[in-house]
Structure formats: C-alpha cells, structure tokens
Amino acid sequence: MLAITQINFNGIDGLTARFVAKPKLTADSVIVKMSTMPVSPTDWKLESDQHATNENLAQLPRIIGIQGAGQVVEVGENRNQSLLNQRVLVINPAGTYSEYVRSTNPDWLFLLPDAVSNEAAAALSASTALTLKKFIDVSDADNIVLTGANSVIGLTLLQLLHNESRRIYPVVTSESLTYFKEQMPSLTAYTSNQLPQLTGKTLILDTVGIVSLLETLVARTTEASVTSIVIMKDPGLPNFTFIHDDFNADDYRMFIHQLATGELKPLINRAFPITETKKAQHFAKETHSRGRVLVAF
Known part of the structure; x- marks a missing residue:
C-alpha cells in the first residue's frame, strides 16, 4: 500500500x-x-x-x-x-x-x-480550541486577546466562545482582516498596531508563537498574562503558561455532533x-x- x-x-x-x-x-x-x-x-x-x-x-x-x-x-x-x-x-x-x-x-x-x-x-481541529476555552472559563481576566484569530484553531475557538460575555480582541495580520470579517462578521479584528490600550486584567492567548508580537501586545495592557500553545519555554513574558491539549474521546464525539447539527462550522x-x-x-x-x-x- x-x-x-x-x-x-x-x-x-x-x-x-x-x-x-x-x-x-x-x-x-x-x-x-x-x-x-x-x-x-x-x-x-x-x-x-x-x-x-x-x-x-x-x-x-x-x-x-x-x-x-x-x-x-x-x-x-x-x-x-x-x-x-x-x-x-x-x-x-x-x-x-x-x-x-x-x-x-x-x-x-x-x-x-x-x-x-x-x-x-x-x-x-477543535481539541486545542476546547483546551483554550477551558482555560478561559477559569480565568478572571477582564479582556481576552487571541493571536492567530484567523487560523483554524482561532476561528474554532471563537465559535466555541459565542456566549462569552467578556470583551474579545482577535488579532490578525493586515492581510487576514478581510478573510476574518468574512468568517466572523460579528467580531472586530485588530492588527497588533491597532489593538487599543487595555485596562484591567488581560489574558493573551497565543496560537502563533512569535515572541515579538506578544511583547507588542503586552505593552498595550496594564496587567497581562500570556498563555501559549506553541511556545513551550517561558521567553520572559508576564505570567507565562504553556498548555497542551489532552485527547478526550467524549470531546471528539461532542465536536462531531456539533458538526452534524451545524453548531460548529x-x-x-x-x-x-x-x-x-x-x-x-x-x-x-x-x-x-x-x-x-x-x-x-
């Protein structure tokens, strides 16, 4: 074969x-x-x-x-x-x-x-997105910033967060702004330079792994924590955490059901x-x- x-x-x-x-x-x-x-x-x-x-x-x-x-x-x-x-x-x-x-x-x-x-x-590709959602659910952050929001993981996570009441700031490159708007018309995406200054606690979720980007985003917050699914070792960012999704068969069954019902695109x-x-x-x-x-x- x-x-x-x-x-x-x-x-x-x-x-x-x-x-x-x-x-x-x-x-x-x-x-x-x-x-x-x-x-x-x-x-x-x-x-x-x-x-x-x-x-x-x-x-x-x-x-x-x-x-x-x-x-x-x-x-x-x-x-x-x-x-x-x-x-x-x-x-x-x-x-x-x-x-x-x-x-x-x-x-x-x-x-x-x-x-x-x-x-x-x-x-x-919802397993990693669900891991991030579970992390968000237990966070006391006032703001949620998501890098790579136009990625499969990013867009899947945003689908899972449709009932989230806290402010979400999707971050994409300038080349991906139009695509993101097509996929998520109800959300406003930002480039790293467009992100407003954020007050309160901000959780920055990293799906890209570019330290310089994360440093730029941290500078636009008053109190940040950074969680990455890409960078495994702390590069000197505030309150840094690396998380890795664990396989869960029940989660996969849920995702397949959500695909069948149209809840997940x-x-x-x-x-x-x-x-x-x-x-x-x-x-x-x-x-x-x-x-x-x-x-x-």
Missing part, C-alpha cells in the same frame, strides 16, 4: 512516498481504508526537529499523520461487527497517511453521521491528492491561514 513516510529530519522535502505492507487484521482491531487526512503543523515541525513537540512521534521511519477519515473495511472478531462499511474518523498516532490503517483502540474510532462529510471530519481551504503531500504541507505552512488544508486518496 502507498504511504507517506518520514525517513530523515530534512524537512518537508525529505518526505517519501513508499509502498509498504498493508496492516494485518487482528482480533481486537479494525482496518480503515483512508480517504481524507488533514495537513498538521505537528508533522512539518517533526520533519525538521524530533524535539519540536511534546509528542513522542519522531522515531524513524514513521508514517506521518495522526487523524483522518475513511471507511472500515475489515473488523476483528472481538470488535463490534456493525462497524463494517461504516465511515469513521480515526485517531492513530502510528500514522494515517497510508491507504489502510489498523485501529486497535475503540476510543480512537468515531462513527460519522451522514451530515458530516469525510472532509469536515478530517478538518476537525468546518473550516476547509483546499484538498491536495496524496501524491502532492509535500506541496500541501508547503502550501499550509507558507500561506496565510484560510482554513484546513487536506490531503486525499
């Missing part, structure tokens, strides 16, 4: 398309024929630096990808036989950029309702064929975020 594999730390262009053995069905597993996978920053970071993230995913060679959507084509004798032929979202840290994936953990396999397409499921830019995975990663990394980039068989 075809698989996109990392065999070195030479970056995106070091990826290879290889033919590897199809995984064998076991009594406790299912085999998923993959359809659609998201392009993940975790992958392109690990392709250059095995210590780039907290995940222990950089033992080589490795098939890239962590999640994706597809159809169950084989079911082991100890698994629910009704899974056969069902469309699913699968979480598989051993890799998803392959024609077939063997899934052994029932908690990492999610049935998809008819109202949720493979593309919408694959693009799902999928954010999709474009899809590339699996043979253009390098091009897809370059596109996602090097262009302004306009939704999730996908790769499909």
Whole structure:
C-alpha cells in the first residue's frame, strides 16, 4: 500500500512516498481504508526537529499523520461487527497517511453521521480550541486577546466562545482582516498596531508563537498574562503558561455532533491528492491561514 513516510529530519522535502505492507487484521482491531487526512503543523515541525513537540512521534521511519477519515473495511472478531462499511474518523498516532490503517483502540474510532462529510471530519481541529476555552472559563481576566484569530484553531475557538460575555480582541495580520470579517462578521479584528490600550486584567492567548508580537501586545495592557500553545519555554513574558491539549474521546464525539447539527462550522481551504503531500504541507505552512488544508486518496 502507498504511504507517506518520514525517513530523515530534512524537512518537508525529505518526505517519501513508499509502498509498504498493508496492516494485518487482528482480533481486537479494525482496518480503515483512508480517504481524507488533514495537513498538521505537528508533522512539518517533526520533519525538521524530533524535539519540536511534546509528542513522542519522531522515531524513524514513521508514517506521518495522526487523524483522518475513511471507511472500515475489515473488523476483528472481538470488535463490534456493525462497524463494517461504516465511515469513521480515526485517531492513530502510528500514522494515517497510508491507504489502510489498523485501529486497535475503540476510543480512537468515531462513527460519522451522514451530515458530516469525510472532509469536515478530517478538518476537525477543535481539541486545542476546547483546551483554550477551558482555560478561559477559569480565568478572571477582564479582556481576552487571541493571536492567530484567523487560523483554524482561532476561528474554532471563537465559535466555541459565542456566549462569552467578556470583551474579545482577535488579532490578525493586515492581510487576514478581510478573510476574518468574512468568517466572523460579528467580531472586530485588530492588527497588533491597532489593538487599543487595555485596562484591567488581560489574558493573551497565543496560537502563533512569535515572541515579538506578544511583547507588542503586552505593552498595550496594564496587567497581562500570556498563555501559549506553541511556545513551550517561558521567553520572559508576564505570567507565562504553556498548555497542551489532552485527547478526550467524549470531546471528539461532542465536536462531531456539533458538526452534524451545524453548531460548529468546518473550516476547509483546499484538498491536495496524496501524491502532492509535500506541496500541501508547503502550501499550509507558507500561506496565510484560510482554513484546513487536506490531503486525499
């Protein structure tokens, strides 16, 4: 079967398309024929630096990808036989950029309702956004500033915050102001230079990882705390915290339900064929975020 594999730390262009053995069905597993996978920053970071993230995913060679959507084509004798032929979202840290994936953990396999397409499921990036929302919920800040508000994580978080009563200040680049307005017409976005001087306690949520940007934002507050999902070590910012989302199966079920009911809007830019995975990663990394980039068989 075809698989996109990392065999070195030479970056995106070091990826290879290889033919590897199809995984064998076991009594406790299912085999998923993959359809659609998201392009993940975790992958392109690990392709250059095995210590780039907290995940222990950089033992080589490795098939890239962590999640994706597809159809169950084989079911082991100890698994629910009704899974056969069902469309699913699968979480598989051993890799998803392959024609077939063997899934052994029932908690990492999610049935998809008819109202949720493979593309919408694959693009799902709400886990990190929910982690940030939970952090906001327990914060006593008067103001919330969000960097990278036009990103998939940023826009998903803002959807989850639709009932938030505190003032939210989305921060984007000047090139992304129009796109943000199209996605969130009820909110006003700011560039770092446009952000007004804020009084009271301000929580700055960082999804970008640019220290100079955070320093600029801190200077526009009277009392700031900075929480990042990107910067792992304190760069000298006030009340700095790094947070990392933990996998929660119930959260994923909730997100899929919200996609089905329309409460959560999928954010999709474009899809590339699996043979253009390098091009897809370059596109996602090097262009302004306009939704999730996908790769499909």
